[in-house]
Amino acid sequence: MSAPLPPPPRDPRDLRVAITLAVTAAVMVGLSYAAVPLYKLFCQRTGFAGTTQVAEAAPTIRGKRQITVRFDTNVGAGLPWSFEPETNQVVLQTGQTATVFFKVTNDASRATAGQASYNVSPDVIGGYFDKITCFCFSEQKLDAGQTIEMPVVFFLDPKLEQDRTLDQVDAVTLSYTFYPSRTPQKPVADATPSSRL
Numbered sequence: 001m002s003a004p005l006p007p008p009p010r011d012p013r014d015l016r017v018a019i020t021l022a023v024t025a026a027v028m029v030g031l032s033y034a035a036v037p038l039y040k041l042f043c044q045r046t047g048f049a050g051t052t053q054v055a056e057a058a059p060t061i062r063g064k065r066q067i068t069v070r071f072d073t074n075v076g077a078g079l080p081w082s083f084e085p086e087t088n089q090v091v092l093q094t095g096q097t098a099t100v101f102f103k104v105t106n107d108a109s110r111a112t113a114g115q116a117s118y119n120v121s122p123d124v125i126g127g128y129f130d131k132i133t134c135f136c137f138s139e140q141k142l143d144a145g146q147t148i149e150m151p152v153v154f155f156l157d158p159k160l161e162q163d164r165t166l167d168q169v170d171a172v173t174l175s176y177t178f179y180p181s182r183t184p185q186k187p188v189a190d191a192t193p194s195s196r197l
Helices: 012-046 123-128 158-162
Strands: 066-075 081-085 089-093 098-106 112-121 129-133 140-142 147-156 171-180
Touching: 066 081, 066 098, 066 147, 081 171, 089 098, 098 140, 112 123, 123 129, 123 158, 140 147, 147 171
Parallel strands: 066 171
Antiparallel strands: 066 089, 081 098, 098 147, 112 140, 112 171, 129 147
């Protein structure tokens, strides 16, 4: 009986291919985790998909164009709120700062919380629509039956007048939708002691 033959020597190219595949797989997994925050950052920087910009202060220069800004409010399923703007629209000059209040009421008999998503249309205006203050930046918590007014302070960047794709745009819609964010630990009714003896 003859002895078994030794295995053939490994080709160094096989090891390189295995390492390359492992590194490629690791990079793809890393990119999949980074995709959502990178996409959000991209939208915020460019105004892509109607994402508005965040500004720290009002501009010092005003443009020449006047544009109508309309307001659209919605409430997602599962959130028992009423939500409306104080006015349906404003007309402002580019570079002019506007403050508009939105009223929201919790119609439920318990405390609820919501978070607003937002966008502007037409989408291309997102890169020039700047918010200084907005309730959409944080979660809103309302007690049973509570009504609050929330301001949005914004302006349209005068640079939009240099964008030829916006020459025919004379109206913009700022749209908000509130969605339920989480249920508070204790309903308000349970948090107050009963008055019965």
